[in-house]
Amino acid sequence: MNKVSFDPASPEFAARRAEARKALDALDPAKNQIPQTGPADPLRREWFEAVYALASDDPARVPWANLAPHPLLKAWVGAQARGISGLRTLDVGCGLGDNAECLAAAGARVVAFDFVAQAVDWAQRRFPNSNVDYRAGDLFALPDAWRGGFDLVHECYTLQALSKDLLPAALGALASLLAPGGKLLVISRARDEDSEVEGPPWPLPPSIFEEAKRQGLKPLAIEDITATADVGRRHWRALLGRADAA
Numbered sequence: 602m603n604k605v606s607f608d609p610a611s612p613e614f615a616a617r618r619a620e621a622r623k624a625l626d627a628l629d630p631a632k633n634q635i636p637q638t639g640p641a642d643p644l645r646r647e648w649f650e651a652v653y654a655l656a657s658d659d660p661a662r663v664p665w666a667n668l669a670p671h672p673l674l675k676a677w678v679g680a681q682a683r684g685i686s687g688l689r690t691l692d693v694g695c696g697l698g699d700n701a702e703c704l705a706a707a708g709a710r711v712v713a714f715d716f717v718a719q720a721v722d723w724a725q726r727r728f729p730n731s732n733v734d735y736r737a738g739d740l741f742a743l744p745d746a747w748r749g750g751f752d753l754v755h756e757c758y759t760l761q762a763l764s765k766d767l768l769p770a771a772l773g774a775l776a777s778l779l780a781p782g783g784k785l786l787v788i789s790r791a792r793d794e795d796s797e798v799e800g801p802p803w804p805l806p807p808s809i810f811e812e813a814k815r816q817g818l819k820p821l822a823i824e825d826i827t828a829t830a831d832v833g834r835r836h837w838r839a840l841l842g843r844a845d846a847a
């Protein structure tokens with residue numbers, strides 16, 4: 602019997618991922634104009650729930666799960682001269698938890714949430730001794746207690762999973778989480794403004810930062826990162842602050 606590999610670099614893991622991707626794409630209303638029979642699901646929550654349920658604890662079947670922090674987050678954390686120790690930090694759409702764990706390993710006090718309860722449960726099982734406070738929660742229905750409560754908010758690949766019409770509200774929600782002087786770190790795939798896009802995911806165009814300004818954020822450092830061996834495609838790594846901060 603062949604051994605099942607949990608090494609994302611192995612061809613066997615990649616083959617399981619490709620097979621799952623095909624099945625998941627076929628289920629995704631955003632890719633197939635599947636008529637909705639039940640209540641409208643603009644957030645694609647049902648599809649995200651299906652991803653984690655169908656994976657049956659096999660991370661190869663979760664398309665974004667690489668069982669390691671995103672290299673652009675890891676490098677950013679390592680480059681912070683003053684460190685992030687003690688910062689009240691929120692990881693948005695945390696998936697299987699690797700990015701939240703990276704922030705916590707650097708000493709941040711991390712809350713991490715995802716609107717799929719099964720993802721949250723899986724992250725907790727992967728990191729049983731974690732200091733991260735994992736929660737189920739929806740970016741569009743945030744607890745009031747979180748508003749203005751974070752020094753650092755991190756999101757990786759959740760904005761690009763949202764249709765264009767949801768982005769203003771999503772950015773507004775992210776802005777509302779920042780404490781005075783707090784910062785939002787966004788990591789996402791990037792594209793030119795006018796390039797064709799066949800999402801999801803929908804790589805973000807430069808105008809996302811204009812929208813961010815309308816939602817009360819100010820760009821502090823916008824990096825347009827070309828594809829490298831580490832990061833297979835063009836990305837934004839963007840740091841934004843509250844527009845009302847000095």
Ligand SMILES: C[S@@+](CC[C@H](N)C(=O)[O-])C[C@H]1O[C@@H](n2cnc3c(N)ncnc32)[C@H](O)[C@@H]1O
Nearest residue numbers: 649665694695696715716717739740757758759
């Ligand atoms: C593309 S995955 C990225 C996961 C993780 N950030 C990573 O980089 O591995 C997007 C994640 O965001 C979650 N998500 C999508 N919309 C959300 C929402 N409105 N509120 C909270 N989580 C959401 C999904 O369930 C999924 O786990």
